[in-house]
Structures are given as structure tokens and as C-alpha cells.
Amino acid sequence: MSATDILELTASAAAAEIAAGSLSAAELFDVYQERAAADRAAGDHGLNCFTWVAESAPEAVVADKTAGNGARPLAGVPLAVKDLFCTEGVPSQSGSRILEGYLPPYTASAVSRLSAAGASLLAKTNQDEFAMGSSNENSAYGPVRNPWDRSRVPGGSSGGSAAAVAAGLAPWALGTDTGGSIRQPAALCGIVGLKPTYGAVSRYGMIAFASSLDQAGPLTRDVGDAALLLREMVGRDERDATSLQFPHPIELPTAERLDGVTFGVPEELTGEGIEAGVLESFHAALDRARDLGAQVREVHLAHAPHALSAYYVIAPAEASSNLARFDGVRYGYRAEEPRDLLDMYTRTRHDGFGAEVRRRIMLGTYALSSGYYDAYYGRAQRVRTKISEDFRTAFAAVDFILTPTAPTVAFGLGEKTGDPLSMYLSDYCTVPMSLAGIPAISIPCGLSRGLPVGLQVAGSAFSENRLLDVAHALEGALAFDGSPARV
Amino acid sequence: MSDTANASSTETPAGGPPGALEAVIGLEIHVQLATRTKMFCGCELSFGEPPNTRTCPVCLGLPGSLPVANARAVHFGLMIGLALGSELAPRSIFHRKNYFYPDLPKGYQISQYDEPLCLGGSLGEVRIHRVHLEEDAAKLIHVGASGRIHGSDASIVDFNRGGTPLAEIVTEPDLRTPEQASEWLRLLRTTLRQLGVSDVNMEEGSLRCDANISLRPAGASELGVKTELKNMNSFRFIERGIRAEIARQEKLILGGGTVVQETLHFDPGSGAITSLRSKEEAHDYRYFPEPDLLPVRIEQAMIDAASADMTELPAARAERLRVEVGLSAESARLLAFRGELGDYFEAALAATADPAAPAQVLANWVTGELVSRLGEGEDPASSRVRPEAISALVGLVAEKHVSVGAGRQVLDRLVADGGDPEAIVAAEGLAAMDGGDELAGIVAAALEANADAATRVREGNPKAVGPIVGYVMRETKGRADGTEVSRLIHEQLGI
Numbered sequence: 001m002s003a004t005d006i007l008e009l010t011a012s013a014a015a016a017e018i019a020a021g022s023l024s025a026a027e028l029f030d031v032y033q034e035r036a037a038a039d040r041a042a043g044d045h046g047l048n049c050f051t052w053v054a055e056s057a058p059e060a061v062v063a064d065k066t067a068g069n070g071a072r073p074l075a076g077v078p079l080a081v082k083d084l085f086c087t088e089g090v091p092s093q094s095g096s097r098i099l100e101g102y103l104p105p106y107t108a109s110a111v112s113r114l115s116a117a118g119a120s121l122l123a124k125t126n127q128d129e130f131a132m133g134s135s136n137e138n139s140a141y142g143p144v145r146n147p148w149d150r151s152r153v154p155g156g157s158s159g160g161s162a163a164a165v166a167a168g169l170a171p172w173a174l175g176t177d178t179g180g181s182i183r184q185p186a187a188l189c190g191i192v193g194l195k196p197t198y199g200a201v202s203r204y205g206m207i208a209f210a211s212s213l214d215q216a217g218p219l220t221r222d223v224g225d226a227a228l229l230l231r232e233m234v235g236r237d238e239r240d241a242t243s244l245q246f247p248h249p250i251e252l253p254t255a256e257r258l259d260g261v262t263f264g265v266p267e268e269l270t271g272e273g274i275e276a277g278v279l280e281s282f283h284a285a286l287d288r289a290r291d292l293g294a295q296v297r298e299v300h301l302a303h304a305p306h307a308l309s310a311y312y313v314i315a316p317a318e319a320s321s322n323l324a325r326f327d328g329v330r331y332g333y334r335a336e337e338p339r340d341l342l343d344m345y346t347r348t349r350h351d352g353f354g355a356e357v358r359r360r361i362m363l364g365t366y367a368l369s370s371g372y373y374d375a376y377y378g379r380a381q382r383v384r385t386k387i388s389e390d391f392r393t394a395f396a397a398v399d400f401i402l403t404p405t406a407p408t409v410a411f412g413l414g415e416k417t418g419d420p421l422s423m424y425l426s427d428y429c430t431v432p433m434s435l436a437g438i439p440a441i442s443i444p445c446g447l448s449r450g451l452p453v454g455l456q457v458a459g460s461a462f463s464e465n466r467l468l469d470v471a472h473a474l475e476g477a478l479a480f481d482g483s484p485a486r487v
Numbered sequence: 488m489s490d491t492a493n494a495s496s497t498e499t500p501a502g503g504p505p506g507a508l509e510a511v512i513g514l515e516i517h518v519q520l521a522t523r524t525k526m527f528c529g530c531e532l533s534f535g536e537p538p539n540t541r542t543c544p545v546c547l548g549l550p551g552s553l554p555v556a557n558a559r560a561v562h563f564g565l566m567i568g569l570a571l572g573s574e575l576a577p578r579s580i581f582h583r584k585n586y587f588y589p590d591l592p593k594g595y596q597i598s599q600y601d602e603p604l605c606l607g608g609s610l611g612e613v614r615i616h617r618v619h620l621e622e623d624a625a626k627l628i629h630v631g632a633s634g635r636i637h638g639s640d641a642s643i644v645d646f647n648r649g650g651t652p653l654a655e656i657v658t659e660p661d662l663r664t665p666e667q668a669s670e671w672l673r674l675l676r677t678t679l680r681q682l683g684v685s686d687v688n689m690e691e692g693s694l695r696c697d698a699n700i701s702l703r704p705a706g707a708s709e710l711g712v713k714t715e716l717k718n719m720n721s722f723r724f725i726e727r728g729i730r731a732e733i734a735r736q737e738k739l740i741l742g743g744g745t746v747v748q749e750t751l752h753f754d755p756g757s758g759a760i761t762s763l764r765s766k767e768e769a770h771d772y773r774y775f776p777e778p779d780l781l782p783v784r785i786e787q788a789m790i791d792a793a794s795a796d797m798t799e800l801p802a803a804r805a806e807r808l809r810v811e812v813g814l815s816a817e818s819a820r821l822l823a824f825r826g827e828l829g830d831y832f833e834a835a836l837a838a839t840a841d842p843a844a845p846a847q848v849l850a851n852w853v854t855g856e857l858v859s860r861l862g863e864g865e866d867p868a869s870s871r872v873r874p875e876a877i878s879a880l881v882g883l884v885a886e887k888h889v890s891v892g893a894g895r896q897v898l899d900r901l902v903a904d905g906g907d908p909e910a911i912v913a914a915e916g917l918a919a920m921d922g923g924d925e926l927a928g929i930v931a932a933a934l935e936a937n938a939d940a941a942t943r944v945r946e947g948n949p950k951a952v953g954p955i956v957g958y959v960m961r962e963t964k965g966r967a968d969g970t971e972v973s974r975l976i977h978e979q980l981g982i
Contacts, residue, residue, distance in 0.1 A: 086551040099550065106544050108551060205551040211778035241555045241780050318778055321583050324594020325548045329644070345587055368585070368773035377775060 006031050007486060011171040011225045012252075015075035015118075025076025028171075029057035029120060032078050035169045036123045047145045047154075049164040051083050052091045052124040061120045072118030073232055079119040080170035082161050083127050085111050085216075086205040090121070094207040095129040095157075097140040098326045098333045098352030108205025109237045110174065110216045117232035122170055125160030129354045130323065131181055131209040133157050134426035137417055138356045145413070146189060147485040148451055152410040155185030155426070161219045162189040168486035172220045172229055176206055178213045179311050180406075180430025183442035186219055187405035187454020190444040190482045192471070193219045194226045195430075197461045198437030199244040201230075202237030208322040210315035211242075213434050221482060223443060223472040227252050230464065251465050253472035258292035261470060264299030264398030269429045275408045277448030282404045285445040285455045288477040289402070299394040299401065303386040307432040308424060310387070313367045313380035314435075319357075320364030326352060359420065388436040395460045400470055403429045405442040405454030433458045441471045444480040452480075508740060509705040510733045511713075512668050512698055513616075513660035516675065517653050518685045519623065519693040520563045526622040526652035527554030527597060533647035546650035548592030553779050556581070560652035561604070561783060563684040564620050565793035567654055568605030570678055570800050571615045578784050579604045579619075581777040586770045589644055590624040597622050598655075600774045604783065610678060611802070613671050614659040625649035654684070660699065660710065665729035669722045672696060677801050677826045689721050698729050701746070702736045711736075712746040716753055717763065728753035731760055804829060812836070818850040827866040828854065834874035840882060849881045856895060860902045871905030872898070880908040892965035893917040920966050926959075929967075930975040933958035945980050952976060 001023055009017065017023035036053045039046040056062075061076045081087060084094040086104035093099040107115070115121070128138040136144040136159025144159040146152040147167035154163040158175030162185035165173050175182040177195035186193025194217045201216040208214060218229035231250035237243045263286070270282065286296050328334035328348030335351055338344030353361070367376035394401060407428055416423040433440040438461050445455035455474065459467040524531055528545035544552040568575050582600035603619035626648045631640035656675070662668045676687045676694060686693040695718055701711035716732050719725045731753065736746050748766040753759075799807070805823035808814045814822070822829040832853045836846055853867070857877060861870050868874075880901070884894040889912055900911045912918050920926045933955045934941045943951035952973070959972050 084551075086549075092550070094550070102550070104544075104549065104551065106549075204553050207550040239555060240553050242778075317775060321585050321595050321773070321775070324585060324587065325550070325592060327587060327589075327594060329589050330547065330592060331549070341589070365773065368775050370771045370773070373773075373775070 001027075003031050007168050009171075010221050011077050012222075012228050014171060015073075015077050015228070018075040018077070019071075025061045025120070026057050029061050029076070029078045029122065032122055032170055033057065036080070036164070039164075039167075039169050040123075044142070047147055047150070047163050047167055047169070048142050049126055049144055049160040049167070049169055050080070050123045051093060051095075051126050051141050051160070054120075054122055058120045073228070074114065074118035076118050076120050077171055078122035079114060079229075080123045080125050080161055080164050080173035081111055081121060082158050082173070082175050083124045084131060084176060084207040084209075085124075085174060086207065087111060087121060087124065090124060092124065092207065093141070094131070095127040095139040095141060096326075096353065096357070098348070099207075099331075100140070100333060102332050104205075106205065109202035109239060110233050111205065113202075113235070114174070114229070114232055119232075123164070125158070125164055125170075125173060125175075127160055128157035128181075129357050130207065130319065131157040131176055131178055131214075132319070132356050132360055134180070134184055134423055135411070135413075135416065136160065136163075136185070137413065138354055140354060143413055146410045146451075147487075148190060149410065152412055152451070153188070153415075155188035155406070155410065157181040157185075158193075158219060159185045162186050162191060162193065165189070165219050165221060166191050166482060166485040172218060172225050174216060174229075175219045176209075176214055176216050177430075177434065178209050178215075178315060179434045180427035182217045182219060183430050183440060183454065183456060184406045184426055186442045187444070187456075188410040188452065190452030190480065190485060191219060191221055192223055192226050192441065192443050192475075193217065193454075194230060194441040194464075194468075195433070195439060196230060196234065196464060197244075197439045199242050200234045200246055200439075200462070200464070202235075202240040202243045204237055204239040204243075208318075210318040211322060212318060213311075213315060215434075223253055223441070223468055223475050226441065226471075227468045230468075234464075246464075247462055248465065250468075253465075253468040255469035255473040256292075256476055258289055258294035258470060258473050260293070261289075261400070262295040262297065262398045263289055264297060264394050264401045266299050266301040266304060266394070266401060266403065268301050268304040269403040269432070273407050273425065273428060274404055275448070278404045278406070278408060278453050281446035281448050281453035282402075282455060285474065285478060286402065289474060292473055292477055296402075297398065299398055301387070301390045301394060301401075301432060303383060303390050304432045306383050307387055307435055308428055310380040310383035311427070311431045311435060312363065312424060313376045314384065316360040316364030317367045317377050317380075318364070320361045320368065323353075323357070323361055328352070356420070384435045387432050391432075391436045391438060391458075391460070399459070400463075400467065401458045403456045403458070405429060405456040409448050409451035409453060429456060437461060439464050439467055441467055443471050443475050443478070444482065445474075445478050446480065452482075507705060508702040508737055509707070510663055510729075511660045511701050511703060511710055512662035512664075512729060514656075514658045514662065514668060514672065515697045515699070516656045516658075516672070517623075517695040517697075518567075518656065518679055518687065520560050520652040520654055521683070521685050521693075522557055522559040522563065522652050524557060524559075525650035526557050526560055526620070527650055530650065532651055536647055538643075538645035538647060541647040542649070546592070547646055548594075554597055554777070556780055556783065557652055560620055560654075561785075562789065562793055562796070563652075563682075564604045564618060564654055565785065565789060566682050566684055566796055567618055567656070567679070568608065569790075569793055569797055570682055571605070571608035571610055571618065571656070573605035573608035573615060573618055575605055575785055575790060576602060578602065578782050580782045581620075581780045582774045583777050584621075585773045588624070589642060590627045590649070592625065592646065592649060596624065597777055597780070602782075604785075611671060611674055613661045616657040616659050618654055618656050621653050621655060623648055623651035623653050660701075660713075665726040665733070668698065668729055669726045672722065672725060674801060674824050677824050681798055681800055681826050683796075683798070692720065695720065696725055698725065698732075700729060700732050700736065702733065702740060712748050714746065714748065715750045716760070717750060719753055719755070721755075724753065724755045727755065727758065728760075731758055735760055801826065812846045814847055814850050818847065818854060821854055822850065827868060828858070831867040831874055834868075835878040835881075838875040838878040840878075841885075844882065844885055848885060849878065852877060852881050852898075856898055857902075860898065870902065872901045873905070876901055876906070876908055883908055883912065887919055887968055888912070889917060890919050890966055890968050892960060892969075893919065896965060917964070917966055919968050920963055926963070926967055926971065927975055927979075929959055929962045930955075930972065930979055933962070934976065934979055941980060944976070945982060
């Protein structure tokens with residue numbers, strides 16, 4: 001099989017080829033390793049998707065050329081992993097200077113599970129620092145560029161993962177989503193991104209941003225790949241007290257029709273603030289859904305417009321505490337020649353963290369302060385409860401909710417860096433689902449001004465199997481062509 | 488037990504005159520729980536292992552690690568709650584207590600805040616405010632002359648202790664004197680030891696105590712401004728520290744000053760009290776619910792399991808020893824509150840051949856004669872005197888085979904060498920003399936040798952008998968029975 005042919009394969013198709021013996025896992029690894037390493041070597045001239053690339057195929061992949069790889073569900077197919085997943089002995093820096101060169105002594109549970117299922121670690125992907133950002137411009141290791149237009153951002157915070165998959169530098173990738181960090185970059189890069197139900201995938205070994213929201217998920221070329229990767233990731237992990245046993249096995253999607261399916265379109269997330277081209281693409285997707293036999297009706301998520309405000313209290317509050325461990329005492333960056341303990345803390349954290357991380361730590365510290373707790377954190381939690389109730393009510397009437405994933409297509413590098421609020425609005429449509437802890441998937445639904453538009457499908461907790469089926473049917477009807485990005 | 492253990496709240500503190508200031512004391516006790524593993528990870532607890540050998544990503548606070556609550560620690564917490572008569576919260580939650588310090592690797596301590604595991608309760612006369620679970624900090628070792636962080640050359644951290652489960656027990660401000668505080672703490676320690684939930688060793692830090700102290704006019708109901716005295720690591724230091732702080736506040740108030748709310752450190756070496764931080768410098772801990780842990784839901788099965796593991800507690804034991812065993816209230820309390828004495832006593836009682844033998848006599852021998860020979864605080868179980876031996880000795884005395892005086896000599900030998908009382912009696916010739924001719928002869932000789940005393944006794948001065956009895960005891964090496972000697976003296980003097 002030629003390198004070009006190999007690149008055309010989805011990860012599932014590649015796994016099937018390996019299982020059938022028509023492709024070796026080592027060969028597949030080498031094709032992607034070469035492309036990823038070239039991007040890393042190109043520095044500013046490349047997409048800057050990676051912070052680390054494996055030098056060669058893991059021994060297991062090389063040794064297990066024949067039946068062994070094929071016998072495992074992921075068949076040795078290489079995987080790009082967001083930098084914030086701890087990988088033993090491999091730099092895990094969460095996009096931050098404060099963890100520059102940090103080599104964890106253990107591997108995150110999600111990565112271990114995928115390794116056990118036959119995934120081989122290809123690369124660590126660039127990301128916004130501590131997953132705080134929607135453009136990947138907050139990385140201490142430089143911005144990632146969008147393969148559809150290199151002057152534009154790939155979205156964030158899993159920007160490296162999304163761009164790598166879109167550009168064919170990795171067959172698939174692992175990302176994390178706190179307020180949209182899988183779905184929004186997937187949308188901006190024209191690929192599939194799934195945020196599972198909160199608790200479905202272990203968070204153990206994910207360098208935390210906001211514990212009550214962080215969730216790992218796949219970024220893939222198509223819905224089938226997302227299902228396959230998810231299938232091997234989910235499950236209760238005794239190291240993560242908030243992880244849950246998925247109530248049933250994840251199945252690979254097959255649906256092609258949507259007869260009997262009812263979609264709800266919330267007015268609150270599909271009107272003002274959404275770019276015209278995005279809305280046009282979104283409405284065209286609704287027509288395709290009707291063509292497949294689905295019903296589309298209006299629903300209300302009355303509190304959704306407040307989601308972003310609540311999110312920007314809760315997430316920074318948790319982050320301010322989660323990031324307290326980066327104090328220069330035990331690992332990572334430490335300021336040189338500190339005068340005393342306070343000086344070490346202050347300068348280590350000032351110099352080690354980027355501006356957006358410092359901003360959110362300060363926001364969160366303020367929100368939790370004595371005397372302000374009830375007005376900010378307490379109130380934000382009450383809004384969160386209301387948002388969950390809105391979804392519950394909506395799902396009593398409809399099966400799934402459809403929205404655009406992001407209000408805009410990929411924007412220019414530097415376009416929003418001076419205006420944090422407009423940057424925060426990038427997650428307007430994705431944050432409500434994060435607060436409610438429900439699964440949501442973004443699939444590409446068309447182009448606007450030559451740039452991908454994402455369609456978000458959200459379901460009730462643990463509805464992943466049906467959600468993937470629906471997304472699969474829509475994907476077939478939308479027939480999005482992602483190949484222009486793979487050059 | 489000292490006399491002040493029963494001091495009521497109406498008494499003035501430290502022996503001060505009526506109308507003086509009254510101290511109000513509340514205690515916060517940290518107890519390291521004797522679980523196998525740490526509070527939120529699988530590391531085994533450390534007992535003097537080389538530094539940083541009992542650690543893992545979780546208790547080192549490495550990036551990405553997550554806590555999982557130790558079910559055994561919750562079980563021990565429930566046992567403490569049951570022992571203190573607390574209300575066991577059906578749902579309690581862990582909070583993060585945020586502050587920066589090198590002994591706190593995550594930058595926050597996982598503790599409990601407004602929804603603790605246990606609420607209310609009491610032990611003895613002291614009401615319990617709450618009991619909650621949390622994790623211990625690591626151990627900071629300051630290298631350099633001072634041994635404290637200021638002025639040290641370097642500080643190094645040993646994370647072996649970090650993450651050890653702690654129960655924090657907070658009392659209501661129901662204590663009034665330093666002595667009462669340390670006595671009550673002893674009772675709490677015995678209770679916890681009896682439960683088996685902790686080693687409760689103050690020197691090793693498995694039991695640590697802070698005191699909140701304020702003064703007010705005696706009899707007033709409002710509380711004064713309090714100070715918090717930190718980490719006094721022995722019963723003696725607790726008494727001394729509280730006494731010193733009461734004296735400091737008293738001097739301040741009587742001199743027209745006011746007490747400032749602050750956290751204080753007591754230096755047992757110098758007796759000095761120094762300020763750690765004032766109210767203005769107090770941390771804002773920014774407590775919020777720990778999002779990495781689920782709420783702790785206490786189901787009936789967990790309460791049942793905790794109940795099943797409860798042993799008899801000191802207060803109940805004192806009551807049983809008094810009512811069922813027939814001891815005086817004082818002996819019963821002493822044996823119950825010093826659990827090791829109680830255990831020893833009950834072992835000796837079980838070995839007593841004669842079920843009708845008065846237990847009180849045995850109790851007196853154990854708490855009096857034996858304790859005074861071993862020294863306060865010694866566990867008789869680790870002495871050479873086996874419980875069966877003291878039981879047999881008390882039996883010999885009760886049956887007048889051995890006089891009380893000879894019995895004390897036997898006990899001396901038991902303490903020194905161990906062994907069997909009857910064998911000692913035989914070997915040393917300490918068996919009691921019967922009231923036969925030999926003793927009558929010695930009494931006659933004693934009366935003759937102490938003619939003056941004999942005259943005074945005959946004239947009605949019973950105290951004058953001392954030298955006569957002393958003569959008899961010397962001559963008989965203490966083997967004579969005192970009652971019999973007294974009877975013979977009276978007989979021979981014709982009174």
C-alpha cells in the first residue's frame with residue numbers, strides 16, 4: 001500500500017487492514033511518524049501541532065508485525081495524545097512553561113487503556129496552556145495553525161490534536177473538553193470531536209483544568225473512528241472517584257436513516273451572535289436531517305445564555321485550586337535565586353504561567369474569596385443546576401439537540417487575543433453541555449468562506465450509542481470532504 | 488485523676504479569688520487514624536521509614552493525580568462519632584482548604600468544612616462540636632540552628648506523613664482549667680485507644696492538640712476574645728502552655744489592655760508564647776467542595792459495621808466496674824480511664840480463685856501498691872508481675888496466710904524478679920504466724936521492752952501501742968498478723 005493510499009484510510013479502516021494482514025502496524029506508524037516529525041522539524045513553517053513526536057515505532061508495534069496487532073482492537077494504529085495527558089517518561093507539559101520538560105512517572109488511565117487496546121503513542125499534541133483557550137494561541141510552545149488556512153487558528157484548547165488529524169499528521173487523536181475544547185477545534189478544523197458524558201472516561205493522569213468539567217474524548221476523521229476510540233476508553237477507574245461504569249458497551253454506529261428521531265433546535269443558541277455563513281450551513285444540515293426522516297422542532301434552553309457567565313466562575317475557581325500545586329517546590333519551573341519562600345512562589349508562578357492562565361487564577365481566587373463565595377461560586381452553581389434542568393426538560397420532548405458547534409469559522413491568528421471576552425464567546429454553544437455533563441459531538445457540516453463549519457449534536461447522559469448512530473447518519477448525508485486539509 | 492478533674496464551670500480558674508477572671512478553653516484534637524493506607528491513596532502509612540519512600544503520584548500532588556477516599560478512615564470516623572454520641576451525617580462532603588506551604592504538595596488540604604462526618608455529641612462533661620476527616624501534611628525539616636523555618640539554612644520535605652488520615656475532633660468551649668483540659672484529653676485518648684482507631688501517641692504526633700483560650704469575668708455568659716495555642720505535644724506541655732497563656736491574657740486584661748485574636752506558639756523549653764499570625768494575617772482558605780470526590784453517603788450498613796467494631800468505652804466501663812464488680816466510684820474511674828490498668832485489673836480478677844473475694848481489695852493492690860512500685864504511667868502488663876500472681880498474693884493476704892506487711896515484701900520481690908507468691912513466701916519464710924505461743928511470747932517480750940508505752944496504753948492512750956507493735960513486727964519480720972498482735976497486747980495488758 002502506498003503512503004498516499006495509507007493516508008486515505010480512516011483509523012478504523014487502517015485497523016481493519018492490519019487485522020486482514022494487508023498492512024503492517026509498523027508501516028502505518030512510519031508513515032505518520034515521518035509526517036508528524038516533519039511538522040515538528042518545520043517549527044514556525046509547519047502547523048506546530050506537536051510538542052513531542054516518537055522517534056520510532058514502539059517495540060510492541062515492530063515486534064508484533066503479524067497477528068498480534070490485528071488481534072487487539074486498535075491494532076497498533078498510532079495515536080496522537082494531547083500534551084496534558086501524563087505519559088510516563090514522555091514530556092507532559094500541558095502547554096505551559098511551568099512544566100517545561102516535565103516527565104511524569106506514570107501514564108494517564110485513558111492512555112493506558114488505549115495502549116492496552118493496541119494504540120501506539122505517536123506524538124503529544126500542542127494545546128492552549130492548561131487547556132485554557134479557544135484558539136491554541138495560549139500555548140507556551142507557540143500557536144498551532146489551521147491546515148485549511150495557515151493564517152487562521154485551529155481552535156482550542158485541543159488545537160494540536162484537531163489540526164493534526166485534519167492535516168493527516170495523525171490518524172486520530174485524544175483531546176480533552178472542559179467547555180468545548182474538543183468540539184470547537186474539531187469544528188474549526190473540519191473533523192469529528194466527541195465530548196463524552198462526564199465520568200465516562202477516567203480523568204486520572206489528565207493534568208487538571210476544571211475538575212468538574214474536564215472530560216477526555218476522541219478527535220477523529222469520522223464518526224466511526226470516534227466510536228471505536230471511545231469504546232476502548234470508557235469505563236470505571238478506581239483511581240478516579242468521579243468515573244462511572246458505562247451502562248452498556250459502546251457500539252460502532254451503522255445508522256443511515258433518522259426516521260423517528262426528533263431533533264430540538266434551541267432558539268437561544270442558534271440566533272444572535274452566530275455568524276451568517278455558519279447559520280446557513282447549520283440550516284442546510286437541518287434540511288438534510290429532515291431528508292433522512294427526522295423531525296426538527298424548536299426547544300428552549302432558557303438559562304443557556306447565562307452558561308458562559310457561570311462557566312467563567314466555576315472553571316477558573318477550580319483551576320485556581322488545581323494549579324496551586326505548581327509552586328516550584330517539587331517539579332517543573334522554579335524561579336532562580338529566590339530571596340525567600342514567598343519570593344519563590346510569586347516569581348515561579350508569575351514567570352511560569354502565561355497571561356491567560358494568570359488571569360483565570362486571579363478570577364477564580366477572587367470568586368472563592370471569603371465574602372464573595374456565595375455571590376459568585378454559589379450563584380454559578382445554581383445557574384449550572386438550572387441549565388441541567390433545562391436539558392432534562394428538553395430531552396423529555398426531543399431526542400437530541402442540534403446547534404452550530406462554534407459561532408464562527410476559524411478566525412485569524414491574533415484576531416481575538418486582545419479581547420478575552422470575544423474569545424470566550426467561541427464556546428457559547430458548547431459550554432451549556434459541559435455544565436450539564438452530557439455528551440455532545442461535533443461533525444463537519446459544510447464550508448463557509450472555504451472554512452469548515454461544525455454541527456453539534458447533544459444527547460442525554462450516557463446516550464453515546466444513539467448519539468453516535470445519529471451523527472453517523474447525518475455524516476453520510478452531509479458528505480463533507482476533509483481531504484483538502486490533508487496536503 | 489487529680490481533684491480538678493471534677494471542677495465545675497462555676498469554679499474560678501487556677502485557684503483565683505471569686506470575682507476574678509474565668510478561663511474558657513476549647514480543644515481541637517488531630518488524631519492520626521491507624522488505617523493501613525493513606526487517606527486518599529494506596530500508600531501504606533509510614534512508621535519511621537527512610538524519607539520519601541511511602542509516596543505515590545497522589546500524595547506527592549503530581550500533575551494529573553486524583554484522590555480516592557479511604558473507606559476504612561470513614562469507618563473509623565464513624566466509630567469515633569458513635570463513641571462521642573455524635574449525629575452521623577447521612578451525607579457529608581470533602582472541601583478543599585487552599586493555602587500555599589511546602590508541606591502541602593497540592594496547594595490545598597482535602598478536609599471537611601460545613602458538612603462534616605459527625606456533628607455534636609459529648610465525652611464526660613465536655614460537649615463535642617464536630618468530628619471531621621482530613622489528610623495530614625508532609626513533614627518539614629528545617630536544617631540549621633533554630634529548628635524553625637525562620638533562620639534555618641534550608642528546609643527539606645519528607646512526604647511519608649503527607650496524606651495520613653486524620654480525624655479532627657473539636658470541642659465546645661466547656662473546659663475551665665489547664666488541669667481539666669489535660670485530664671479530659673487523657674479520657675479522650677483512652678477512649679480512642681480503646682476504639683483501636685489510633686495509636687494516640689502524643690510524642691510521635693499521632694495525637695495533637697491545639698487549644699482555644701479566652702478569659703471573661705467569672706460567671707459571665709459572653710465569650711472573650713480567644714487566642715489559639717498550637718501543637719502542644721505532651722500532656723505536661725498542654726497544662727503548662729494553657730496556664731502560661733491564661734496568665735498572659737490575665738496580665739494583659741488586668742493591666743487595662745485587650746486580648747488580640749491570634750495564633751500562638753508555646754515553646755516548652757523557655758515557656759515563652761510567641762505569635763504565629765494575627766487575625767489580619769489569617770489565611771482566606773477559599774474553601775469549596777472538592778470536585779474530585781463524591782459526597783460521602785453514610786448508609787445503615789456502614790453504621791452497623793462501625794457499631795459492631797465498638798468495644799466498651801471508658802465511661803461505660805467505669806459504670807460496669809462500679810455496679811457489677813462493686814468497686815468504689817473512684818477506683819472504677821481510675822481503672823476505666825487508664826485502660827491498661829483496667830485491663831490488668833480485670834485479668835487479675837478473672838484469675839481470682841475465690842469468687843466471693845472482695846474485688847475492691849484487689850483493685851486497691853493494683854492501683855495503690857503495684858502502681859506506686861512501677862511508677863505512674865507504666866503499664867503493669869509489661870512488668871514482671873503477672874495478673875495471676877497479684878491475684879494469688881491478694882488471696883494469701885485475705886486468707887491471712889500472709890500479713891499485709893509480708894504481702895508488701897512479696898510484691899517487692901514480684902516486681903523485681905517475677906515469680907509465684909506462694910513460692911516466695913515459702914522461700915523467704917514469710918508465712919503468717921498463727922496466734923500460738925510463739926507470738927504470745929514475742930508480745931510479752933515487747934511489753935517488757937516497752938514498759939512505759941505499755942503503761943500509757945493501759946492508762947487509755949491507744950496511740951502509745953506503736954512501739955510495742957513495731958517491736959513485734961521487727962521480731963517476726965512482719966509475718967505477724969496485725970489484728971492478732973493487737974488482740975494479744977490487749978489480752979496481756981488485761982484491757
